[in-house]
Amino acid sequence: MKNEDLIPADEICVRYKVEREFVFSLYESGIIDIVTIKETAYIPYDHLTAFEKMIRLHKELDINLEGLEAINHLLRQIQKLQDDNLRLRNRLGLYE
């Protein structure tokens, strides 16, 4: 992974106005990845969308960490079903 694909966790905390503990809780829940290089924690750029989504749900809907974990799990299932659906539709399109 290139360095430019990593965003320092501290910078994220400042920018999104969240506690460091919250970021690490998301990591412990498996919602985002954290990479540590020379004692500095970074969030991979491609995990930023998932992170922002969780921040929105947490701040706008008052959803706690346990709720975010459950939501994340269900959203992944929805995503998988939608991907399967799209793939099957595309495949069906070949025969129509």
Next chain:
Amino acid sequence: MEFIDYYKLLELDRSATKADIKKAYRRLARKYHPDLNPNDKEAQMRFQQINEAHEVLSDPEKRKKYDEYGKDWQHAEQFEQAKRQQASSGGFDGSFGGGGQSYSYSGNFDDDTFSDFFEQMFGGRARAEGAHRGSHFKGQDYNAELQLKLSDVYKSQKHTLTVNGKNIRLTIPAGVEDGQTIKIKGHGGPGIQGGPKGDLYITFKILNDTAFRREKENLYSAEKIDLSTAVLGGEIEVRTFDGKVKLKVKPGTENGSKVKLKGKGFPRYKKEGQYGDLYITYEVKVPRNLSGKQKELFEELKNTGI
């Protein structure tokens, strides 16, 4: 343009308190929040409606104006103008001055922030303020899979992909790998409340229709050589991805030994003109069903100690 009943949208009656409004908004936002309803346009539209209703009813000034004019909202702006004129000129001339104004019907909540009703009643400024107060959501990312043959991705080629009914033309660079995902920015779902469009992620499934094994940009293949060629050396013709080439076999080549043909592998992804290597493993053919003469010759060789 139709009147929008914000109380109805939040499932409240007109006597609802600030706390009731907040509670109702939270409850409905949890139900229709776009992050919880991926790819659901109906839910996204409902969320925008709820947001708009909350924007009006949670703001005492806007709520007062909304309650005051109710279904006569179309005249609200004229009343307001008249009030302002009256205040500045010291008199009210009774003219609304709205004779030439026309309204077009648009009850839809599109990808934009708020309804035409909201804009008409609270003005463009309120709309802009509301837009900044509300959350902007990036549209849903779409994922698609594209199956290609290995022989197809040796050269760059154009493809048309249908995703959610839309044809997307894309150039697939030579050397794309099995399982590789590329992002096509802005080809996902529409943004919500002025947010940017989502992205399209295409994952390639590469089916190997060749005799070569591929590892990144390197190719691997096996070539059978005669026993005599292995022992004495010689020249053979080998297959590469872009045709046959002649190759010298060193005398004393052992079974399973490898040679590298530099630059005869697979194209490096997005590095035009650069190729990996082709590794050829020799498989020495042990002769069977020998003729009498051949057997004799082998016996002679055996007697020499080979």
